[in-house]
Amino acid sequence: SQTIHQWPATLVQPVGSPLSLECTVEGTSNPNLYWYRQAAGRGLQLLFYSVGIGQISSEVPQNLSASRPQDRQFILSSKKLLLSDSGFYLCAWSLLQLNEKLFFGSGTQLSVL
Amino acid sequence: DQQVKQNSPSLSVQEGRISILNCDYTNSMFDYFLWYKKYPAEGPTFLISISSIKDKNEDGRFTVFLNKSAKHLSLHIVPSQPGDSAVYFCAASWKGGSEKLVFGKGTKLTVNP
Numbered sequence: 187s188q189t190i191h192q193w194p195a196t197l198v199q200p201v202g203s204p205l206s207l208e209c210t211v212e213g214t215s216n217p218n219l220y221w222y223r224q225a226a227g228r229g230l231q232l233l234f235y236s237v238g239i240g241q242i243s244s245e246v247p248q249n250l251s252a253s254r255p256q257d258r259q260f261i262l263s264s265k266k267l268l269l270s271d272s273g274f275y276l277c278a279w280s281l282l283q284l285n286e287k288l289f290f291g292s293g294t295q296l297s298v299l
Numbered sequence: 300d301q302q303v304k305q306n307s308p309s310l311s312v313q314e315g316r317i318s319i320l321n322c323d324y325t326n327s328m329f330d331y332f333l334w335y336k337k338y339p340a341e342g343p344t345f346l347i348s349i350s351s352i353k354d355k356n357e358d359g360r361f362t363v364f365l366n367k368s369a370k371h372l373s374l375h376i377v378p379s380q381p382g383d384s385a386v387y388f389c390a391a392s393w394k395g396g397s398e399k400l401v402f403g404k405g406t407k408l409t410v411n412p
Binding site: 230235245287289293 | 340341404
């Protein structure tokens with residue numbers, strides 16, 4: 187069966203520090219991969235999605251970037267965190283067409299202080 | 300511009316009664332709708348979906364109704380159980396467009412024993 191791993195579960199970082207969140211999927215090949223953020227009172231916002239290695243699409247302008255160095259690995263990064271980057275970050279995967287029934291990881295609660 | 304709207308941020312019902320969660324959308328191109336359930340500090344999990352060619356889909360205690368003319372869908376939970384207490388997200392997508400899932404802001408359901 188397919189599983190998705192996301193870490194760390196919680197992270198407290200000072201403003202201006204770098205960020206690296208990692209997500210890996212097991213049990214499937216060539217998944218579509220996604221990074222979402224849930225900010226307080228704002229629902230789930232799609233940040234990035236990827237349909238293959240090295241292929242990244244950004245949905246909103248922001249202080250973050252994403253990379254997909256391997257088929258089942260998706261990384262969310264920032265060179266310098268802002269206070270507004272705080273939130274609950276979710277990695278997700280799907281097969282078939284884009285966004286058909288997403289499967290989410292357990293999330294990372296990021297607090298930028 | 301919010302294309303998927305969940306106008307009730309919270310809902311409280313008694314155990315054993317029916318829970319009705321509502322969702323409205325503005326984009327007439329949407330042809331696939333999903334409901335996700337999310338517990339605190341966890342990733343959302345897929346609950347039930349419906350294609351635009353149907354007006355009802357049932358899975359155990361969960362039923363989703365779609366009214367295309369009104370651009371409205373609802374999730375019915377009967378009977379409601381305390382374990383159903385969670386945040387419920389409505390999501391929509393369409394083929395041929397950007398094919399990205401668009402989420403509502405969520406409704407927090409509390410089922411009281």
